[in-house]
Amino acid sequence: MSISRQSVEQIVQGVGGKENISAVTHCITRLRFALKDESKVDKEKLESIDLVKGSFSTNGQFQVVVGQGTVDKVYKILVELTGHTESSKEDVKEAASKNMNVLQRMVKVLADIFIPIVPAIVMAGLLMGINNVLTGPGIFYEGKSVVDLHPQWKDIADMINLMANTAFTFLPALIGWSAMKKFGGSPLLGIVLGLMLVHPDLLNAWGYGEALKKGEVPTWNLFGFEIEKIGYQGQVLPVLFSAYVLAKAEIFLRKRVPDSIQLLVVAPVALLLTGFLAFIVIGPVTFAIGNMITQAFVTVFDQFAAVGGLLYGGLYAVLVMTGMHHTFLAVDLQLISSAGGTFLWPILALSNIAQGSAALAVGFASRDEKMKGLSFPSAISAFLGVTEPAMFAVNLRYRYPFVMGLIGSALAGMVIMILGVKASSIGVGGIPGFLSIFPQNWAAFFLGMGIVLLIPFALTFIYTKIKAGKSK
Template identity: 55%
Template sequence: MSHDYSSIASELITSLGGADNIEQAAHCVTRLRLALKDANRVDSATLNQIDLVKGSFFNGGLFQVVIGPGDVEKVYAALREQTWLAASTLADVKQKGADKGNGLQRLVRVFSDVFMPILPALIIAGLLMGINNLIGAKGMFIADKTLLDAYPSLDGLWSLINLMANTSFVFLPALVGWSAAKRFGGSEILGIVLGLMLVHPDLLNAWNYGKAVAGLEGQSLPYFDIFGVFQIEKVGYQGQILPILLAAYVMSVIEKWLRARVPNAIQLLVVPITTIVITGVLALAVIGPVTRHLGILITQGLVMLFDLAPVIGGLIFGVLYAPMVITGMHHMFLAVDLQLISTQGGTFIWPMIVMSNLAQGSAALGVFYMSRNLRERSMASTSAISAYFGITEPAMFGINLRYKFPFYAALTGSALGSIFLSLNQVQASAIGVGGLPGFISIIPEHIPMFVIGMLVAIVVPFALTCVLSMKIIRPGYRVA
C-alpha cells in the first residue's frame, strides 16, 4: 500500500509541537527517536491517530513514535526534509536524553548502542548455524542417520556453511570491539585490533580453557612469562562479550586522554601504539581473567535458577520480557545469550524470547479476527505478521497496549510457553530470527518441544483475546 509520507511527516511535526520543538531525530528498525525541547507540547491523542503511527511513548529522555519496519525510514526522511534537521545517528539522539535517565537506563543504552549495529551479523550466523545443525543432526530426517551419512556429497556444502556460520562468533570480539569503540568515542580501527588480539591464534582457544585448567587430554595453561617476575595467561576469548566490552571502554578512555595531551605532530606515532600496548596488557592480565570469571558466575547463576525452579524462571521471564521491550531493557539479554552460548554451548533465554514475540503477534491476530474496524484490522494484521518474524513493537504499541486485554493475553501465552520450554530445558545453539523461523536455530533434539511451545504461545493469546474481546469490549459481539 502506498502512503503519503510527506503528509504524514507534516502531521507528525504539528502534533509534536512544531518543527522548533524537535532538537534531534533518528530512527531504529521500527521507531522514530526524538529529542524534544518540551514534551508537554506534544498532542499525543492527535499523533496516535495519524496514518502509520502505531503508538507513542516517552522513555529514556526521548519521545518515541512507533511506525514499523520499512515505513519508518521514509517517514524519517520526509520529516528531516520538512524540518531541515541535520542527519543524526541513534547514538547522537540517545545521548541527548542520557542526562534524563537513571544509571540503569544509561547501562541499557550502552548495551543497545553496542549490540544493535552487529545484530544482523549475529542473526545471519545463527540462521546458518541452525541450517548446519539440521544437516548434521542424527535422526532428524532419516532414522539413525544424518543427512551427511546418507548423502556424503553434502559434506563440502556443510563445511562451507559451517565456515560462514562460525565466522561471526569466532571473531565476535572484533565486532564488539569496533562497535564499542565507536560508542565510547575511541578509534574504531583500534577497537577491531583489540578484539582480534583477544582471539589471536597464538592464544589458547577459549573453548579449550576448561580442559587446560582441569589438565584433561594432556593440556595445560600456557603463560606469557614477563621478565621472570609475573605471568599472564595465554588464553583467548572467542565468543565472549564482557572482556572486549570493558577492554574497549578502557581503550577509549586511554586514547581520548592521550589525544588531549599529545601534540598533533606526533599523535599518529604515539597515540595508537601507546593505547594498544597499555590496553592489551590490561586486557590479557586483568580485564580478561576477571570478566571471564564474572561471566561464568552470571551464567552459572542463571542456569542454577532455571534448574532448581524452571516453572518460576519461565514464568518470570515470560511475563516480564515484553514490558522490558517497552523500556528498551531487553537489549541486555543479547549479551546474556552470547555468554550462555560461549560457556554452556547453548542458550535457554533466546527460545523464550521467541515465545514472547509469537504471543504478541497472536494477540494482535485475535484483534484482527474480532474487529469490525477496517483501519484496526489492517493495522492488526500487518502488526501480527511483523511480530511473527521478530518485530513486536507495532503489535504491542499499535494494538495490544491500546486495548490492554490483548497485551495481558499475550503475557499469559508467553508465560505458559516459556514455562513449557524451561521444564523441557529447550536450548538454542545460536541467535536467529525471533519468530516463526526460530526453530532453525534450536538445537535439533529440542526442536519437537520447541514447536509445541510455539503452538502454546500462538494458540493461547489468540483464544484469550477472542474470548475477552466479547466480554470486555461488547459482550456477544466482535470488537467494533
C-alpha cells in the first residue's frame, strides 16, 4: 500500500502539530503518541483521514489506529516529518506517565507486570480446557467422562493437566520475574524469589485451610517466635510486594558495594533480607489481605449475583478503555487460587464477544465500503479475544454500537452470574473461552454467549438502519 506524505502530515496536524509530540512509537496496528497537551487534538480532523481507522486516549497515550502492515510505513514518514528520533515503547510510556494521575500510574504498574505473563497463563488455561473436556462427566457420555469410558486416555489427561497446572503452581516465579523487571531489579533474582515462595519443603497453600483445621500447620521457631512454614502457590500479593522489596534492596546495595565484590554480596544479602521479610511479615500479611479480597468478592457476588453480573458485564468494556481491566487479572488469579475458580473471567469473555457482535452489525448495516472492510476483520478479532480494533476503530467511533455491546454484555453477565458460571482458569477471552469454563457450566455459558451474539447485533443493526433512514 502506497502511503502519501500528505496523509501523514494531516495526522501530525490532527494531534496538535509536531511541537505537541513528546515521543512517538508504534505497535502492530497503532501509532502511540505521548503528547504535551491532548486538548490540542482534533479528533474530527483525524478520523476524516482515509489512512486513520480510529483514535483514542488511554494510560496517558494518544493512539491512532492505522492498521497492520501500514503502521510501520506511516511511522517512518512521521519520524522524518517531525524530526523525532525513533522511540521505544518504554520511551513513550515514560513520557506518557507524566500525564497520569496516581491511580493511572498504579494501574500502569500492574499492567506492566501482568501483561508479559498473560501468554503463559492463557496457554495454561487452554491446556486446562482440553483436560476438562477429557475428564468432565456428561460432556460426551451421560454421567461419565471420556477417561471413565476410555481409560487409555487417563494418563494423557494427567500429563496435560500437569502441563496446564505448571504456570499456576509456579505463578509466583512468573510474577517475580516480571515484577523485578518493572521495579528495576534483576529478573533472575525475581524467579529465585518466586520459586523460594513455593518450595516443596513448605506447606502447599492449597492445603493450608485443611491443615489449619487439624492444627497441623508446620512452623519455624526463630528465637521463640513461631513462623508458619507455608508456601504461596497461586498467590499474587506476597510475591508482588516481596519483589518490590527485593528490587529496592538490590538497587541500594549495587550503589554502595564495590564492583569487585558485588557478585558475593549484592544478590545473597538482598535475597536473604527479602526472604526473612517475606516469610515473617510480607507473606502472612498479604496472604491474609488476598484472602479477604477474595472473600469480599465472593460474598458480594453471592449475595447480589444479578446486580454484580449486570454491573461488571456492563462496565467491563469501559474498564478496557481506561486500562483498569488489568487490575482484575490479579483478582481472577486470586479467585482461582483461593476459591477454586473465577466468576469474573467468564463475563470478560462475553464482553469481548458483545463488542465484536456490535462491530459485525455495523459491517452488515453500513453502506460505507471502508467501514465494511474495517468492521468484519475487527469483529473476528474480538470473537478471538482481541477487542481493541472493534472497540476503538468501529464501535466508539459511532458510540451507539459500543453502548449496544455494553447492554448485551450486561444482560449476559447477569444471566451467567445467576446460573453460577465459573472458569477454572484464564484462557482466550472470546468464543474459544468456553474451554476455560467448568464443563458443568457450559450450557449456561453458551446461553450467555447466545445473548451477546444476538442482542448487540440486533440492536446495532436496527439502530443503524433507522439512523440511515432518517438521514435520507
